Amino acid sequence: ATAAVVLAQTAHGKAFQAGISRSEWVSPEDPTKVLGVPPGLVGTRSPHVRLAKLPSEISSRTPLQDLFGTITPSDLHFERHHNGVPAIDPARYELVIHGMVARPTTFTLADLKRFPSVSRICFLECSGNYRGQDDGKIAPQQICGLTSQSEWTGVKLSTLFREVGVDPKSTWFLAEGGDSAVMTRSIPTSKGWEDAILAYAQNGEAVRPEQGYPVRLLLPGWEGNANVKWLRRLELSDQPYHTRQETSKYTEAIGGGKIRQFSFVMDARSIITYPAYPAKVEKGWIEIRGIAWSGRGKIARVEVSVNAGKTWQTAELQEPVLDKAHVVFRYLWHWNGQPTEIMSRAVDETDYTQPTLKELVAARGGNMGYHLNPITAWSLQPDGQVLFKAT
Amino acid sequence: ATAAVVLAQTAHGKAFQAGISRSEWVSPEDPTKVLGVPPGLVGTRSPHVRLAKLPSEISSRTPLQDLFGTITPSDLHFERHHNGVPAIDPARYELVIHGMVARPTTFTLADLKRFPSVSRICFLECSGNYRGQDDGKIAPQQICGLTSQSEWTGVKLSTLFREVGVDPKSTWFLAEGGDSAVMTRSIPTSKGWEDAILAYAQNGEAVRPEQGYPVRLLLPGWEGNANVKWLRRLELSDQPYHTRQETSKYTEAIGGGKIRQFSFVMDARSIITYPAYPAKVEKGWIEIRGIAWSGRGKIARVEVSVNAGKTWQTAELQEPVLDKAHVVFRYLWHWNGQPTEIMSRAVDETDYTQPTLKELVAARGGNMGYHLNPITAWSLQPDGQVLFKAT
Amino acid sequence: LITSGSFPRPVNQTRPDTLAWPKTFGFGKPVTTQQLTRLDTDVRPDGKGLPAGSGTARQGKPIYAAKCASCHGPTGVEGPNDQLVIIKGLTDPAAKAKNKVIGNYWPYATTVFDYIKRAMPFNQPGSLSDPEVYSLTAFLLHANGIIKETDVMNAQTLPNIQMPNRGSFVPDDRLSTPAVR
Amino acid sequence: LITSGSFPRPVNQTRPDTLAWPKTFGFGKPVTTQQLTRLDTDVRPDGKGLPAGSGTARQGKPIYAAKCASCHGPTGVEGPNDQLVIIKGLTDPAAKAKNKVIGNYWPYATTVFDYIKRAMPFNQPGSLSDPEVYSLTAFLLHANGIIKETDVMNAQTLPNIQMPNRGSFVPDDRLSTPAVR
Ligand code: HEC
Ligand code: HEC
Ligand SMILES: [Ca+2]
Numbered sequence A, B: 001a002t003a004a005v006v007l008a009q010t011a012h013g014k015a016f017q018a019g020i021s022r023s024e025w026v027s028p029e030d031p032t033k034v035l036g037v038p039p040g041l042v043g044t045r046s047p048h049v050r051l052a053k054l055p056s057e058i059s060s061r062t063p064l065q066d067l068f069g070t071i072t073p074s075d076l077h078f079e080r081h082h083n084g085v086p087a088i089d090p091a092r093y094e095l096v097i098h099g100m101v102a103r104p105t106t107f108t109l110a111d112l113k114r115f116p117s118v119s120r121i122c123f124l125e126c127s128g129n130y131r132g133q134d135d136g137k138i139a140p141q142q143i144c145g146l147t148s149q150s151e152w153t154g155v156k157l158s159t160l161f162r163e164v165g166v167d168p169k170s171t172w173f174l175a176e177g178g179d180s181a182v183m184t185r186s187i188p189t190s191k192g193w194e195d196a197i198l199a200y201a202q203n204g205e206a207v208r209p210e211q212g213y214p215v216r217l218l219l220p221g222w223e224g225n226a227n228v229k230w231l232r233r234l235e236l237s238d239q240p241y242h243t244r245q246e247t248s249k250y251t252e253a254i255g256g257g258k259i260r261q262f263s264f265v266m267d268a269r270s271i272i273t274y275p276a277y278p279a280k281v282e283k284g285w286i287e288i289r290g291i292a293w294s295g296r297g298k299i300a301r302v303e304v305s306v307n308a309g310k311t312w313q314t315a316e317l318q319e320p321v322l323d324k325a326h327v328v329f330r331y332l333w334h335w336n337g338q339p340t341e342i343m344s345r346a347v348d349e350t351d352y353t354q355p356t357l358k359e360l361v362a363a364r365g366g367n368m369g370y371h372l373n374p375i376t377a378w379s380l381q382p383d384g385q386v387l388f389k390a391t
Numbered sequence C, D: 001l002i003t004s005g006s007f008p009r010p011v012n013q014t015r016p017d018t019l020a021w022p023k024t025f026g027f028g029k030p031v032t033t034q035q036l037t038r039l040d041t042d043v044r045p046d047g048k049g050l051p052a053g054s055g056t057a058r059q060g061k062p063i064y065a066a067k068c069a070s071c072h073g074p075t076g077v078e079g080p081n082d083q084l085v086i087i088k089g090l091t092d093p094a095a096k097a098k099n100k101v102i103g104n105y106w107p108y109a110t111t112v113f114d115y116i117k118r119a120m121p122f123n124q125p126g127s128l129s130d131p132e133v134y135s136l137t138a139f140l141l142h143a144n145g146i147i148k149e150t151d152v153m154n155a156q157t158l159p160n161i162q163m164p165n166r167g168s169f170v171p172d173d174r175l176s177t178p179a180v181r
């Protein structure tokens, strides 16, 4: 169709040649009467779709209320880093594994890709992922937008442990990043044998810079900070290192003067993402939608209350329900227009049930801190406004 | 950390403010000594990662050999359209359902999103997805890059059929797009009741323009062309319409003067994506990797031959193995450096086994055409080159 | 031959998960006549959907020359875009196999009308009047040796055209078996 | 108290899918001494990893003023960035609860050395010499009331510093139960 393409190029040549952003195009009155844009090199979002993370000085949050399903687009994956995102040249990249190993080894990126590989869909979540606001005018993105989900591909850490001959006496290893925080965390060696992955791909493509390009540690179900990005070194040891991140930070007071350390696992959680601030709703049939996840394993069920927690009904879960993964839940409800509160609570396969904020704070001797996974309530106003309410 | 951010903005202010592309950054010699880029609005690819579709005049192909896992990044999803990608304003978007229905109804995009929703991961594939080349210098992208996979979210078509009261006597419906081809296909009404979806989301976000923004028809397992994009109208009928796409195109000669029409289902297929042209390999251990899929249901197994089809071994499948979805397979192999041919064949739950090209063409009376899903062989040369070979 | 019986007639199944649903959700609005007038322009083989108006090959000839020939060639065989008219007297088997056009491949004449109306000319889609489309349809059917130059194509005559290749089309026979077909 | 026994000691399990694997794949290269000299700078609570060199709070004071005070305040409490030194005499409970710094929160003094060396100053990470890091560590420990201004911090003395809050840290107690903890 040479002539057609010549014509197409007359109209759209720049887009075809230069991959010009679709945002420069205006929607015609009747698109059936205008020849469209020819096939391109890299796709674009519709200019009518505005999606963005919400950046602060230290993190950037996923717009949970704007998303569907369970996969987070890689460019909207939450960010949390301590000294910024480094720009790493993959040709110079090396991963060193040493310490209590028989064969201290350095791997290039190409080396890592040669090993037997694995893919899995799982969530990541920062353990500092909770925020409330008194006027209720906050969206899921603000409340708990420090969680996202990807399909990760990489090499099982156990495969590399085997390759370098990890000493059976090793109980901890240090994971170190190549960012300018030279981020370090101590991880139990058992997690490395169990299900840790060195991920070099995310949602089909190379891990994004914000998520650890070219290689990150992935510890399914464990707090984001321990999933060290831009991974450059693993040192096998017989004790933890007590780095700044695992002492000064990412520890939480739990009452009686005690501080919990090495609290890796993310407890079960859920949030209704629709209806949720800033959406407004009409009375009538509403499909209540949200996501639920647990670092302990699979979600067993999600319960929804439409009467401020008085009674609870079981929501429908979208199959497949994966281990340590965001799962979509839905509950069909007829709203009569009267003010009420709706909320969801996740129950995982260990029977752990997502608590209210009050229960959580009480269990921790009155302290707030990391690992806050409370039930989130949405208060439906007579005018259809949906406001956050702490539980 | 106000001061830190002030400093960060001095260095990176433009990126932070304007979401400047990471491709404008240069990797420093030692990234641990340079403060990184602060959290942003929308993530970017590493400038070291070059991923692109391969556009022709009428389609654009997914770089299968460059991808990992099963999800195709939305901007690399294959494109096939007949009169270009329209620019549709979602505020003016309407879907009309009429014909053999009790209540002819027009739905806005917001209306469609209010109905009970569903998500599923499945592949799409153009039924014209096969290409060979005599010198063997073609990558999976050229051979069969007209297939991609997404997590789709939308409303089940059966939900809308129920809403508008589809006449039980309806056997076919017309699906019509709002592009400038005003693309039309006749679809059996039974598929609508069974598992068709009107998808408004793809991999977490709105369907991309190239894939049918704001709403496309999704017919899991059925040839791409029938999954009408930019969907604007469904007319329920008691007979097919015999549109140009389903008569002049997307029909195939099968011998004896017969032409197969309405051949919707995509037969089982697989391809080794590593090692594959243009990769070069070394002798030693190689993880053979690829994807397999079937429009008839689940992949039962994938078999790999490393001796030009003389013997076959069962490959490992990455869980979860989903219905009508790309699944990753792997086979660990030690290459002694001698020339050989490696190939994979998919077997699905109906026991359909992917044929060679010769078997396929013989079964169709010597004809090529649509629905060519042959085994793809890769010929390993002594120098490690990997060349395509037709079977 | 493709009949409506070629595909299973679905029972209006009730999905188990819909049992607790209201009869209708009530989202959406009734379709208006204006909407259907604008959108419902499709044409079925039985002629349903064909508009008023008519045309002949003789009337179509100048329209074709003005609006189509630049892409499909002066006589519909030269391209550069899709060949629309049979090339006669081909002997090379490869060339013969590719010579699949309206006159020797398409099963229904109504499809010609439907497609031209919705998609052509490629660079000005949706710009033709119904008489123009009838005339162009007649022109292409005549050029392919199906009708006479003066035959009038309209809502009555077009569905009655017998296309030579119609009997070749068979429904899908693959799914009853795991065999390669 | 956190001990190595707080987490299960793993058996070097052999995954069933690895039984047919070679003993090693042989991908990668042996680590060199030069690589470890460059990379292996971490410091454990037992002092493993501490380099040669030493420093005192007195030596650290001018370095702090020159390289740290702009972000952490002249006395380590004013900010704008993280508070590094205990604020004494707080009465408001909310303010007291936030007063969690090196001197009253951190369990090990080695962490101060390790972190400053790897990440500070924020805008010039990795720029300090080992004696500078010893001196700054001594300065912050002194400012927090842990050591004297003239105490010499080096590979022998630093691991012996007893941090007051060390006994407060307990291992994770959540996973043995579905209860909220
Ligand atoms: C600017 C170029 C251009 C012009 C002008 C044009 N066409 Fe086309 N035509 C095409 C292209 C390109 C295709 C193939 C579209 C596709 O693949 O979906 C096509 C396809 C067709 C087909 C379908 C052919 C087949 O075998 O499936 C018909 C019929 C047709 N055109 C008729 C016309 C008529 C009648 C006119 C004038 C009113 C016209 N075209 C003007 C470019 C053009
Ligand atoms: C340009 C600003 C800046 C300068 C200069 C700076 N810091 Fe920092 N410092 C920070 C920031 C920001 C953080 C928090 C980083 C994070 O959250 O991971 C921090 C954190 C720290 C911490 C950890 C505090 C805690 O409670 O976890 C210590 C200790 C520290 N700095 C010491 C120093 C020393 C010593 C110097 C001088 C050699 C210095 N800083 C210079 C900005 C700075
Ligand atoms: Ca494009």
Ligand SMILES: [Ca+2]
Residues within 6 Å of the ligand: A127, A223, A250, A251, A262, A263, A264, A370, A371
């Ligand atoms: Ca923790």
Ligand SMILES: [Ca+2]
Residues within 6 Å of the ligand: B019, B039, B040, B041, B042, B043, B044
């Ligand atoms: Ca960015």
Ligand SMILES: [Ca+2]
Residues within 6 Å of the ligand: B127, B223, B250, B251, B262, B263, B264, B370, B371
């Ligand atoms: Ca087909």
Ligand SMILES: [Ca+2]
Residues within 6 Å of the ligand: B235, C040, C041, C042, C043, C049
């Ligand atoms: Ca119609």
Ligand SMILES: [Ca+2]
Residues within 6 Å of the ligand: A235, D040, D041, D042, D043, D049
């Ligand atoms: Ca060390």
Ligand SMILES: [Co+2]
Residues within 6 Å of the ligand: A001, A002, A003, B057, C080, C081
């Ligand atoms: Co062409």
Ligand SMILES: [Co+2]
Residues within 6 Å of the ligand: A057, B001, B002
């Ligand atoms: Co601040």
